Structures are given as C-alpha cells and as structure tokens.
Amino acid sequence: MILGLRSRFDAAARATQVFACIFLFGTGLSATAAEIGKGPDNPLMSQAASPYLQTHSKDLVRWREWGEEAFAEARRTGKPIMASFGYTACHWCHVMQETHFNDPVLAKMINDDYVPVLVDRERRPSLDEAYMLVTEALTQRGGWPNTVFMTPERKPFYGTGYVPTDLFHQILTAVTTGWTGDRATLIAEADEMSTLLTAYMTRKEAAQAITPDVLATVTADLAKMFDPFAGGIGVAPKFFQQPVLMYLLQQVERTGDPAALEAVERTLLSVMSGGIHDHIEGGFHRYAVDQGWRIPHFEKMLYDQSLMAEAFTRAYQITGKPNYAATTRKTLDYVLADLTAPEGGFYATRDADSEGEEGTYYVWTPEELTKVLGPDDGAFALEVFDTVADGEFAGRVILNMDNVEAGTEERVERIVQALGKARILRPKPRRDEKIVASWNGMAIASLARASQVLAEPRYGVAAAKAGDFIWRAMRTPDGGLFRSHYADAGHVDGELEDYAQIARGFLYLFDLTAERKWLDRAKSLTDLMVSRFEDPESGDFYSTAGATGFGRIKPRSDVDQPSANAVALDVLARLSRRLPDPAYGRRAEKAVAALSGLALKAPAGGVSTLSASDRLSRGETGQAQFAGNGAVRTIVSPTDEPGGLRLRVHVADGWHINADEPLEDHLIATDLSMTVNRQSVAAEIDYPAPLVKTLAFNKKPLALFEGGFEIVARLKDPDLAVGSATAALQVQACSDEICLLPETLRLQFAWPESD
Numbered sequence: 001m002i003l004g005l006r007s008r009f010d011a012a013a014r015a016t017q018v019f020a021c022i023f024l025f026g027t028g029l030s031a032t033a034a035e036i037g038k039g040p041d042n043p044l045m046s047q048a049a050s051p052y053l054q055t056h057s058k059d060l061v062r063w064r065e066w067g068e069e070a071f072a073e074a075r076r077t078g079k080p081i082m083a084s085f086g087y088t089a090c091h092w093c094h095v096m097q098e099t100h101f102n103d104p105v106l107a108k109m110i111n112d113d114y115v116p117v118l119v120d121r122e123r124r125p126s127l128d129e130a131y132m133l134v135t136e137a138l139t140q141r142g143g144w145p146n147t148v149f150m151t152p153e154r155k156p157f158y159g160t161g162y163v164p165t166d167l168f169h170q171i172l173t174a175v176t177t178g179w180t181g182d183r184a185t186l187i188a189e190a191d192e193m194s195t196l197l198t199a200y201m202t203r204k205e206a207a208q209a210i211t212p213d214v215l216a217t218v219t220a221d222l223a224k225m226f227d228p229f230a231g232g233i234g235v236a237p238k239f240f241q242q243p244v245l246m247y248l249l250q251q252v253e254r255t256g257d258p259a260a261l262e263a264v265e266r267t268l269l270s271v272m273s274g275g276i277h278d279h280i281e282g283g284f285h286r287y288a289v290d291q292g293w294r295i296p297h298f299e300k301m302l303y304d305q306s307l308m309a310e311a312f313t314r315a316y317q318i319t320g321k322p323n324y325a326a327t328t329r330k331t332l333d334y335v336l337a338d339l340t341a342p343e344g345g346f347y348a349t350r351d352a353d354s355e356g357e358e359g360t361y362y363v364w365t366p367e368e369l370t371k372v373l374g375p376d377d378g379a380f381a382l383e384v385f386d387t388v389a390d391g392e393f394a395g396r397v398i399l400n401m402d403n404v405e406a407g408t409e410e411r412v413e414r415i416v417q418a419l420g421k422a423r424i425l426r427p428k429p430r431r432d433e434k435i436v437a438s439w440n441g442m443a444i445a446s447l448a449r450a451s452q453v454l455a456e457p458r459y460g461v462a463a464a465k466a467g468d469f470i471w472r473a474m475r476t477p478d479g480g481l482f483r484s485h486y487a488d489a490g491h492v493d494g495e496l497e498d499y500a501q502i503a504r505g506f507l508y509l510f511d512l513t514a515e516r517k518w519l520d521r522a523k524s525l526t527d528l529m530v531s532r533f534e535d536p537e538s539g540d541f542y543s544t545a546g547a548t549g550f551g552r553i554k555p556r557s558d559v560d561q562p563s564a565n566a567v568a569l570d571v572l573a574r575l576s577r578r579l580p581d582p583a584y585g586r587r588a589e590k591a592v593a594a595l596s597g598l599a600l601k602a603p604a605g606g607v608s609t610l611s612a613s614d615r616l617s618r619g620e621t622g623q624a625q626f627a628g629n630g631a632v633r634t635i636v637s638p639t640d641e642p643g644g645l646r647l648r649v650h651v652a653d654g655w656h657i658n659a660d661e662p663l664e665d666h667l668i669a670t671d672l673s674m675t676v677n678r679q680s681v682a683a684e685i686d687y688p689a690p691l692v693k694t695l696a697f698n699k700k701p702l703a704l705f706e707g708g709f710e711i712v713a714r715l716k717d718p719d720l721a722v723g724s725a726t727a728a729l730q731v732q733a734c735s736d737e738i739c740l741l742p743e744t745l746r747l748q749f750a751w752p753e754s755d
Contacts, residue, residue, distance in 0.1 A: 038102060049484065049491040050120040051432045052088040056097060060107030063118040066127065074115040074152035080179050081152065082114040085121045085128050086145040088432035089286075089299035089349035091358045092162045093145045099165055106169060113176045114149075121146075122348055122436055123484045123492050126543035130553050133197055135159030149175050155190035155550045156197075198551030204538065205597025210613045212255075218603045218610060219251045223259040225604070230274075230292045231267030233604070237297070238288045240271065242307035243558040243566075247607035249314045250614065253621040253748050256678050256724070261318070268315055271308075272327050275398035278362070280420040282334030284308050286352075294400055295388060298359045298429075299352035303561055305335050306442035313450045317623065318724050320750030328450050335443060336462055341435060343473070344465035345485060346443045348436050351429035361426050364397040364419070372422040373415060381415050384408070435485040437474055437494055440466055441501030442561075448508035452623060453749075455637070460512050467509055470502055471521060480528055496541050496555065497564035499529035503571045507578070511624040514633065514650060519578060526571055530587065533568075539590030541568050556598055557605040565595055566608030573616035578630040588616050619745070627743040628733025631655040636727045636747040643683075643715030647672065647727055647747070650708045657731045659690035659703035667702070668732040668742045672711055677723045682716040696736050721751040 039060045046057035048065055056063055064070035066083070074081050084101075086093035100106050110116050121128035121144065128146075134156040136142045141161055148159040160171060178186055208214075222244060225233050232238050245267065248260040271277060274293030276285050284304050285296035309331040316324035339347045354361045366387065370378035384404060385397045399419070404412050444463045451460035474482045474490050481498045482490030503525040510518035533541040535554070542552050543564060555564040562570075569591045576585035592613045599606025599613075619625070624635045633650045651657060658667045674683045688710065690703035711729075715721055725748070732742040 039107075045118070049434070049486045049489065050123055051430075051434060051486070052086065052093075052120040052122075053118055055088070055430075056101070056118055059097065059101045060104060061101040061110050061116050063116050066117050066119050066124065070115055070117050071152060071154065077115065079113065079115050079152075080175065081117055081150045081154065082110060082147065082175075083117040083119055083131065083150065084145050084147050085119045085131060087120060087122050087349070088430065089301065089351045090144045091297065091299070091352040092143070094353055096145050096162055100168055103165060106165065106172065109169070109172045109176070113172070113179075115152075122432075122434070124548070125438075125497065126495055126553055126555070127549050129543070129555060130197070130201065130549050130551065131156060131159065133201065134193070135161060137193075137197070150550070151187055151190050153550075155187075155194040157186050157190040157193065194550040198553070201551065201553040203598075204594070205601055207593040208596045208600050210592065210596055210600070210610060210617070212618075214600065215251060215610060215614060216255070216257075218600070218607075219248065219255075219257055219260050222248060222604065222607070223257075223263040226263040226267065227291065228266075230270045231263065231265075232270070232293070236289055236291050238291060238293065239560055240267075240284070240287070240304065240308060241558075241604075242304075242311055242560070243562045243608045243611075244604065245311045246307075246314065246562075247611045249311065249318065250611050250621055252318055253314075253724075254614070254618070264311075264315065265319075268312060268324065268327075272312075272323065273401040273404075275400040277327075277400075278334070279399045279401065279416055280423055281338065282330035283338070284331065289391070292402070294402070295391065295393060295398060296359075297352060298362055300339075300350040302335070302339055302346050302348055302436070302439045303442050305331050305339070306439070306446040307561065309335075310442075310446040310449055313446070313453050314622075316750070317453050317748065318750055320723065320752045322753055325454055325752070328454065329456070332447060332450055332459055335447075336458075338431075340462070341433070341469075344462075344469035345435035345473075346440050346466060348432040348434050348439060350431050354427050354429040359393065359398075361423065361429050362398065363393055364399075365395070366397065368422075369397060369419075373418055377411075377415055377418075380411070381419075384412060433486065435474070437470065437481050437483055437485075437498035438501040438564075440470060441498070441503070441505040444470075444502075444505030445508040448505070448512045452512050452635070460509075463505070463509055464513070467506060467518065467521075479524065480532070481525070493545065495564070496529065496533045496543050496568060497561075499525050499533070500564055500567035500571050503529065504567055504574070507571065507574050510578070511633075511635075522571070523575065523579065526575060526584070529568060529571075534587075535594075538594040539587065540565050540594035541591075556595060556609070557602070558608045559605070562608035563605075565591070566606075566612055569595065569609060570612035570615065573612050574620070576616070576629075577620065577626045580629040580631075585616070588612075592616065621746075621748055623747055623749050625745045625747055627731050627745055628652075628655065628740050631733040631735075631740075632657060632731055634729060634745055634747060636749050638721075638749060638751045639712070641714060643718030643721035643751070645674075645713050645725070645727060645749070647711040647713070647729065648708070649705070649711065649729075651706050651733070655733055655735050656691075656704040656706045657733055659705055660685075660687040661690075661703060663692075663701060663703050668730070670705060671730040672713060673728045674713060674715065675726045675728070676715070676720050678726075681720050683713045684716060685711065685713045687711055722753070724748065724750050 038058045042057045045053045045063050131148045132142050132146055134148055135146050143161045148156050150156040245264050248264050251257055252261045271293050276288045276293045276296040283300050286299045286301055287297050289295050309328050312324045312328040352358045366382050369381050387395050444466050447459040447463035474485050481494030483492040483494045483498055503522040506518045506522035532545040543555050557563050572584050572588035595609045599609035626633055631652045635648045639646050657670050660670050662669050672685050674681050692701050694701050727747045729745045733740045
C-alpha cells in the first residue's frame with residue numbers, strides 16, 4: 001500500500017529505537033506458562049454486537065471495545081492503548097488468541113500496563129486501514145491480527161502483525177519501558193507519525209486526462225503483469241484482485257483487446273479449477289498460498305463471492321462460454337444456501353478453521369478418500385486430485401480439477417458428490433452472522449446483474465429482498481446507514497463504502513426491475529453520501545463523517561475490493577445517466593479531477609477509478625443502458641432463435657423517440673445495427689408499429705415510439721452468431737418542448753455457446 005513510504009518516517013521510527021535493542025537481541029524472557037488459561041466472562045465482549053468480539057469474552061486479556069469509555073480509561077490511568085485488529089474468519093487471529101491472549105504471563109502484562117482494545121476490522125474499515133498503515137510503515141509488512149500501540153489520544157507509535165509469543169513478550173516489555181521511561185518522546189513521535197500519515201492518506205496529485213489512449217496503455221501494462229501459466233498477478237500469496245479483472249473486462253467490452261481478455265480468462269479458468277474454488281459447495285476461498293491456486297487460505301468472505309460472481313457473469317456476457325455461467329450460478333447458489341439470513345441480508349464470512357485447525361472441513365487424507373469412495377474410486381481420486389507436496393497440508397488432498405482428463409468428467413462429478421455427502425457430516429467452520437452494509441451492496445449488485453444476464457429470476461428476488469431488508473433494518477433515524485446489523489439491531493455509523501456500495505446495488509436493481517423505488521433510494525443515499533463525506537474543496541470523499549482514530553482518511557486505492565472513492569464516483573456517473581439533474585455529472589467530473597492523478601500514478605490500485613471515469617466519459621457497457629438522462633432505458637438479450645436478439649426499450653412518460661421511418665427527412669430515426677466480434681453483419685430487424693401524433697412544437701404529424709416496446713432482430717446468417725455481439729441503437733429523446741442530442745447506445749452481449 002505504501003511502497004517507499006518508510007523513508008519519510010525517520011523521525012517517527014526513532015521512537016522504536018527505545019526498545020530496538022530488545023527486539024534484536026532479546027532478554028532471554030518468554031511467556032512459558034505450561035497451561036493456557038481461560039478467564040471469567042467479560043460482559044464487555046460477550047454482550048458486544050460482533051461475533052468476533054464475543055469469541056474473546058473469556059480471554060485472560062480483559063478487552064474493551066473501541067470507544068470513548070476505553071479512551072477515557074486510558075486518559076485517567078495514564079496507560080497506553082494496545083489495540084488488536086482482527087476478524088472472525090482470520091486463522092492467525094485464532095492462533096494469537098490462544099497462544100498470546102490466553103497466556104497468563106502475557107495477559108497479566110497487557111492487563112496491568114495497557115488499556116487493551118479489541119477491534120472487529122469488518123465493522124470499522126477506516127480504522128483498520130489507517131492503523132494497518134502504521135504497521136506497514138514501521139515494519140514493511142502487514143496482515144491480521146494487527147496490534148498497534150497508541151497514546152490515550154489514539155495516536156500510534158508502534159505496530160506489529162503476528163509474532164511468536166517470546167517476541168511479543170519482548171515488544172510488550174519494550175513498549176512499557178519506553179512509555180514509563182521516556183513518555184514525552186513517544187508522545188512527540190506519535191504526534192509526528194499521526195501528522196505524516198494523515199497527510200499521506202489525504203495527499204493530492206495533479207489531475208490527468210483519462211483518455212482512450214491512456215487507458216489502452218494501462219490495459220496493455222496490466223495484461224503483461226499476469227502470470228502466463230496460472231493467471232493472476234504475483235507469485236504467492238496470490239489474491240484474485242477482482243478490481244483489475246473487472247477493469248480489463250470493461251476494456252474488452254470497449255475495444256475487444258485480445259491480450260486483456262486472454263489474461264482474464266487464464267485467471268478465471270485457473271481459479272475455477274484450482275483448490276481455491278470449493279468444488280463441493282461452491283464459492284471461493286480468500287486467497288491461495290501457492291502460485292497455481294491449488295492451496296487456499298480457507299476462509300470464505302461474502303465480498304469475494306460477490307465480486308468473483310460478477311467477474312464470471314461479465315466474462316460470460318462477453319464470451320458466451322457456459323462454464324462461466326455455471327460458475328456464477330454455483331457461487332451465488334452457495335451465497336443463497338450458506339450466507340443468507342432469514343430476513344434477507346447476507347452474512348459476512350465462513351471461518352477458515354474448524355476443530356481447532358485451519359482447513360479441517362475442506363481437506364482429505366488418502367485414507368479418508370478410500371473410506372468414503374472405496375478402493376477403486378479412492379485410488380482414482382488420489383491420482384486426479386493429488387496430494388499437497390509440502391507445507392502445512394503436506395500429504396493431504398485439496399480438491400481441484402487441474403488434472404481432470406476428457407472423458408472422465410462424469411466419474412469425477414460422481415466422486416465429488418460422494419465426498420460432499422461425507423463432508424456435510426463434519427463440524428462446519430464458524431459463520432460470522434453480522435450483516436455488513438457495503439458487502440451486502442456488492443452481493444445485491446452481483447445477484448441483480450446475474451439475474452439479468454443469465455435470465456435467473458430467483459437471483460433478482462434475493463437481491464430485492466436483501467435491498468428491502470437494508471432499507472428497513474439498517475437505516476439510522478436520520479435516514480443514514482448503519483455499517484453492521486447483528487442480533488436484530490443496527491450498529492456503528494455507516495462509512496463512505498457503505499453508502500456507495502448500497503447505492504450501487506440499488507441502481508443495479510433499478511436496471512433489472514425498472515422499479516422507481518430503487519432509483520429513488522439510490523439517489524437518497526447518494527445525496528447523504530455527498531453531504532456527509534465529500535471534501536468540498538477537492539471533490540473526492542473521506543471515509544467517515546468525522547475524524548476517527550488519529551485522523552480522517554480518503555480511501556482511494558483498490559485492494560481486495562474497489563476503493564470507496566471509486567465506487568462513489570461510479571454511483572455519481574451512473575446517476576448522471578439515469579436522472580435529468582446535471583449536478584451528479586458535475587460532481588462526478590470534480591471527483592475525477594481529484595482522483596485521476598493518484599489512479600494513473602499507481603494504476604494497479606486505481607483501476608476502479610479508471611473504470612468509473614471511463615464510464616462517465618464514454619458511456620456504459622453491457623446489456624442495460626440509458627439515454628436522454630434516463631428518459632430512455634434499453635436492455636438487450638439473445639433469443640432462443642439462432643442469431644436472434646430482443647431489445648426491450650422503455651421511454652419515460654412525457655417523452656418519445658422518433659420511429660425507424662420518420663415522416664420528415666430531417667428527423668433522427670431510431671436505428672439498430674449489429675456487429676459480431678466487431679464485424680458488421682446483416683440482420684432482419686422488426687420495429688414496432690409507430691404512433692402517429694401531432695405535437696405542440698410541430699404542426700405536422702410525427703411517427704413516434706412511446707412507452708414500452710420491443711425491437712427484434714435476426715442475423716441473416718445465423719452461423720455468425722458466435723462470440724461477442726453489439727447492438728448499436730441510435731435514438732433521440734424528445735419531449736413536447738425539447739429534443740436532446742442524438743445518442744448511440746452500444747449494448748453488448750454474447751450468444752451462448754453450446755455445452
């Protein structure tokens with residue numbers, strides 16, 4: 001996140017020199033208590049509105065929640081705060097809980113010398129990002145659990161990721177020595193570090209033009225970064241980097257770039273067949289610890305399911321390949337089966353651990369395969385799936401489809417089903433049943449898009465049910481959003497990403513259903529988002545409505561999710577095409593000016609901003625698009641007839657477009673043309689019968705299209721109906737008083753390939 005930043009922290013890093021010798025040379029001390037104890041119930045944790053905090057209610061460390069009560073205690077006692085940031089599905093968080101926070105020696109040191117604060121990072125993402133930056137700046141590494149030492153004013157002076165118990169003992173000793181022996185120096189360094197970090201997180205770069213040529217260069221550079229064998233970027237650990245995948249797919253829709261499509265397809269095919277994909281229940285684990293996507297870190301996150309399903313949906317929309325559609329369905333079916341609350345929202349995560357170890361629910365020994373499948377199928381399964389060569393899972397089997405040979409698919413599928421019946425009897429990993437607003441927004445958008453592209457109404461029903469739940473149960477009395485919902489109540493003020501992602505999800509629902517309530521709700525949340533989070537001077541957005549932690553940050557870099565600023569920009573761009581109010585377009589242009597320099601300086605972390613900027617300037621891509629500031633709505637889909645398509649058009653009340661054969665030569669006709677794989681093709685097009693009317697601004701009769709209607713087309717050569725297709729629709733939206741400029745909407749889809 002902050003490559004090269006450490007050199008800017010020479011002064012702040014001097015604070016660590018107070019105890020650097022202890023880190024390097026040690027004292028011979030370690031927490032060596034033979035027994036790990038468990039304390040009495042801590043009501044501050046057991047009654048917390050977070051499953052993660054609840055699991056720490058019997059720790060020997062007597063945790064407090066992040067909040068004024070803990071801060072006041074630190075000011076009153078003069079103790080520093082030790083804050084630990086983690087989450088329910090985090091394997092190393094569980095390890096540290098057992099080995100550190102329930103070690104009697106370490107727990108006593110923490111309870112005596114600090115105010116210990118436990119933070120569920122999923123409930124407070126801006127805090128997590130800010131304090132992770134501290135650890136990355138000082139140690140050049142990050143990860144969870146993240147432990148940060150700070151003053152009672154929440155200004156940090158040291159941070160560390162997971163370290164062994166003996167080193168953690170040394171860190172605690174050193175921090176205590178520094179705090180009691182030279183507190184003034186640590187406070188001064190904490191002040192300086194907070195100032196520098198806040199400046200970094202709100203820094204500015206000069207605006208740059210995001211032109212098609214610039215995007216073509218970014219696209220080419222990103223495609224070259226992909227692993228030529230297994231796809232993805234980097235070696236190991238390997239993350240999906242969905243924002244990059246989605247950016248490349250958008251550019252493929254825009255330009256047909258073959259290198260970009262090849263990079264994405266190589267990645268999707270690899271993760272689809274690898275061990276990172278749960279081949280039994282569906283869904284994806286969070287990341288792989290190897291280069292080939294075979295060995296995952298087993299936690300399952302709602303946002304990964306949502307973003308990967310959207311990527312597979314988009315790949316299917318471009319290529320028509322049925323395996324992409326099948327993977328979308330399997331992923332979303334997993335969400336509906338395992339992560340859906342009865343009232344309609346979606347739960348946050350499934351843990352990586354069960355029965356005290358990571359991956360126990362998912363991995364197999366050779367003996368277990370034989371026991372479940374019998375000797376013949378067991379030996380065949382072992383040959384196909386293979387054992388892990390080394391590491392934590394050496395000698396065990398993680399299901400993958402990398403070596404499945406043609407002609408054996410049915411046998412493999414039968415084996416997978418048998419293993420599924422056996423696996424369901426195992427203790428399942430813990431599920432974090434809090435409902436996170438922004439992640440639900442991603443799920444709503446993904447379900448709505450899949451419902452539209454795959455013609456699966458049940459996904460749209462689930463998306464709408466979740467949207468209604470959010471609107472009913474996760475709004476604050478003033479109409480804003482809660483970040484989290486748990487135990488029948490909303491908790492923690494929503495952040496920028498919550499408002500932006502929920503608004504985006506509602507816009508996808510509007511595109512799917514044409515129900516005005518979703519557009520109105522998206523507009524309401526966007527207006528609140530602007531009033532609460534916008535920096536009026538620059539035009540981009542802060543994470544929170546006020547300062548939290550040691551400063552107020554601006555989330556502008558993609559990591560495993562699109563940056564909140566990029567999603568906010570995307571929502572503004574989409575609203576500018578669906579509403580006649582020009583303010584949304586002006587705000588979007590101002591945000592682009594604020595974000596473009598940073599996005600182009602580090603494109604791999606700025607692709608979501610580039611995608612939204614491109615959408616603002618060149619229009620949307622995909623099957624559903626708008627013209628006339630929302631007056632004309634269009635959706636294209638293939639028909640069952642070979643080479644056929646149906647274009648559904650809805651013109652708002654009080655508006656019309658000219659028919660395909662206007663009664664006057666100077667009028668702009670509605671016109672549909674077709675390209676397949678970017679080559680023009682001949683098609684027979686059936687337009688509806690026009691309405692002939694005389695309007696106030698023209699004394700002569702006009703041939704018009706109004707309301708809802710369909711245009712149906714068929715390729716004259718149905719054999720050409722393979723691959724990516726574009727229906728280019730020319731329209732001019734007019735009311736009884738004005739005509740807007742003509743527009744050409746290019747709606748993309750693909751005819752499905754045969755299985």
